[in-house]
Amino acid sequence: MAHTDFIPYGRQSISEDDIAAVVKSLRSDFLTQGPCVTEFEQALCAKVGARYGVAANSATSALHLACLALGVGEGDSVWTSPNTFIASANCARYCGADVDFVDIDPRTYNMCAEKLADKLARAKVEGKLPKVIIPVHFAGQSCDMKAIHILSKEYGFRIIEDASHAIGSKYQNKYVGNGEFSDICVFSFHPVKIITSAEGGMAVTNDEQLAKHMRTHGAQGTTKSPEELTQIPGDWYYEQHTLGFNYRMTELQAALGLSQLSRLDDFIARRHKQFQNYQRLLKDLPVILPYQDKDNYSSLHLFPILLPIGNETARKGVFDSLRQAGVGTQVHYIPVHIQPYYQQLGFAGGDFPIAEDYYARTLSLPLFADLTYAQQERVALILKHALIANRVMSA
Template sequence: MTVTKFIPYGRQSVNEDDIAAVVESLNSDYLTQGPKVHEFERQLADKVGADYALACNSATSALHLACLALGVSEGDSVWTSPNTFIASANCARYCGAEVDFVEIDQHSYNLCPEQLAKKLALAAREDKLPKVVIPVHFAGQPCDMAAIHQLSQQYGFAIIEDASHAIGAYYQDQPVGNCQYSDICVFSFHPVKIITSAEGGMAVTNDPELAQHMRTHGHQGTTKKPQELTQIPGDWYYEQQTLGYNYRMTELQAALGLSQLKRLDEFIARRHQQFDHYQQLLKGLPITLPKQKGDAKSSLHLYPILLPAQHATKRKGVFDALRQAGIGTQVHYIPVHSQPYYQALGFKLGDYPIAEDYYARTLSLPLFADLSYEEQVYTAQALSKALADNGVTL
């Protein structure tokens, strides 16, 4: 079988309805903030079962606003997973806080509640408890939020769910984003994610005060409805109450996001079908396939495989062979604590061995809504050949 086009690891699925929605906004009176943004916020909040939503220009911005709303500042500590994109940690650094990491579970690749419990017990004895913990639903697989929430009740930290991979996922039969076990949950709409708004993110919460804090900070620190005034001077009036940021989503992004949201369930069903295809096509190869948890339904943003530990050094050869075959395999992620910026803060290799071992052996295979079965077969054949050519065996 020959596939002539390059197959990326992830790609948006944009149809004529999406294009028409954006064109309609282009022809409207609003290009920046308008009714589509508020409609997108309302519909997504309804979809995930949250009370409030704030659309942003990226998930990174939404994470920053979440930290600000929870009062993260200099002298505080925020903990997250080392197996994530750097934004999950950087959002705390933007606020002047210290960052620390919690080792991952070797089966789900998510932040491990048992490791978290051990680290919290030690931190409590040293009076160094975190103000916020940011669990990351890696690859769309929900973390064990009930266990993490229970620890938050015991040790008094707030929770921001980084669900950048997990729109459309379910945990304990409830949609990720309902904030049952968290203060704030953040989604991403980057083009490689489940649905896209070209670029964009959303923060959801059930707390009206947190929602208002995020909205104020994300709109240059301004509000049009100051509570201190009994009478507003006029419709032109606004107040800057704090130092904020321009993190607003545009009408064009919201129009695309709204149109995409209609197909969210279709996208998730398609990804699960593709996941099942891979599980069959790759069965018997000398690799570890991803697993699904019984109490959760992943959104399947990524399909990460693992090479055998004894063949970790051959990962680059397999990677290069797949790329040469036109398959855009990728690695998710380089552990955050190993990045030069965080090394300069005192972290070092060996601090989180499970995350480092995972990174050394993982490859993400193509997985996106428009990926065909023929392309999956081609990917499986190319991977089998790449493994054999590089001497990767069990």
Template sequence: MTHIKKHAELMNTAVINTDFIPYGRQSISKEDIAAVVKTLQSDFLTQGPCVAEFEQAVANKVGAQYAVAVNSATSALHLACLALGVTADDRVWTSPNTFIASANCARYCGASVDFVDIDPHTYNLCANKLADKLALAKLSNTLPNVVIPVHFAGQSCDMLAIHQLSQEYGFRIIEDASHGIGALYQGDYVGNSHLSDICVFSFHPVKIITSAEGGMALTNHEQLAKHMRTHAHQGITKSPDELTQTPGDWYYEQHTLGFNYRMTELQAALGLSQLAKLDDFIAQRHQQFALYAELLRDLPITLPYQSNDSRSSLHLYPILLPQSHISARKAVFDALRSANIGTQVHYIPVHTQPYFQALGFTWGDFPVAEDYYHRTLSLPLFVGLTPAQQYHVVAVLTHALAEQGIK
């Protein structure tokens, strides 16, 4: 049987499901619910032992020495910038193909932000373009203090190359691995922070594992961990070696202006339960990825590229329409949405947002990221997505592309 005939038969078996198929969603088990209920029945709903247990479990899993759990990855990115001493006098570079938090974290500190265009295959910050931009910045004495590479869709950036550039040009590194818990780079887990100062995970419901909301910063530097923890807890310390006096066990001191970025015990309990299923979740995503590759390979679209030096956690499944049919993207998007398929666009380039345009950026500044944006759609990919649902997604997509003359 030819592949085309097999493909057609699979399309004919697609179950026309009227239920909405989101691009991503959480997978919550009875064990997850029981873990949260147990915490609800405990003495601590916040500032108890579960958060520390979650921190240690994640650190152990990825091979980092320290972990600081907080209420979101955005908070973790902000804390990472603060820990590295980012101020209004500093420059931070990141990818334009990311959620706005990757850039906003530097703006919270008053720093200026710039971007490095993306690799056309991985859609990650391009190490070669970073090298070129650093060489020019050195000539003008405008080198960045911090670079924030973003592991888009769960695939690691070329961290060895970026780390080597950091040694040459003297910048610090924050890995935005919001999509990347469970991913591997050169055989090691993303998050071990061997090639960066700090790495950040997200536990938002559509991510690989969830704590409802939540994030975590990982590092191998004790002082950076201590700094982030203090700032996440209102700038308050009770550590005896930091107090100026010790009148009693009730005593604490505020040593800096901090924030209430704490993670609750409920979130940590859910996160811990989910962490036990991390490898299974990623294995399921890879099975779904393989099925999409089989079903979509004859369509005139670009499928997600996987680098040989990494194993993606597969947070997203972004496809690209042909450059010749950029104008058809909205019609294809609308056709999928009309069929109750929750396709999405990841991401609108950060530098094109009105806030950043007011800072001097404009369309045309980062052409690879912009071309990617104009052609991309994310197809549903999540634990619990069935083969029948994938067949249905591909059947609707195939018809929508044909309607636009893309076949």
């Protein structure tokens, strides 16, 4: 039975200002296709240092648009991390492309740049180089983007950063999304992310043509721009130039996202304080705590811990013990390549052993902006009891 004082692993933080922004949007002339979406796009671009933003109804939609803009199609190959949500791979499959994976770094849990280099060298010999690489900034910590970018110049692939976890994160003292080491970067605003627009996502880029392509394809493939029309019989006129999708973000979502963006720095500062609290509270427990690379300032979307090697069978017991005591632990993620759909495409357990080992021992502890220190103390105490109960540690 669920605990009456349940602590979720992630939760949105909604202020009166957020509510007022949405109400204002509701009372305006536009519920969709109005000014809030453009304001949100411009504000986020100004924050991260990108030139163009294209809002969408989800980060999955934004990833799909990014793949389409880079010309991904049948016969192409897209590589991503196995340690991610399925959308990071599915976006390429939507385009008819093949998908492959690169195993993760055992410390950061991100795509390993060294393993990527080895796999690219083999793929070049075999004539099977990827068209696009999608590094995923797991838990908010950026991948080694400089190394991946250098490889892109050597092997000729394009880069989409899946920064669904990483709005507000920094890599080498610059905001993720500035475009120095990628073609397109995608953010998520799902309620458990750093900021939320209820559902929603955004692709940012410094390439005007890529932005134009994504915007057109996200609006049913249509345009009303006078310079793009073949004729202009009247102000009502629009043209469909390609087969697109209805991936638009609503005004309500954008109003909420824009209001939340003003508190982004505060949200991340709170998470860093909570991260430090956990480091102290859990230091005597036999668990591996998240590693933070010196080149990164993470948004800290997640707080994943690892049980010691040899305790894989205890993970379910620890998970169940935490849940039963009111701690909303979760597992991030089931490696994409062992999902039944991807096994039907030829992948199997054992293909990416580091990601699989990580999956077998990981649990995410609650981490969200409004998490209190008292709640963190409770999480730590319940985790200790769970570890003892499941013989991961002695009493």
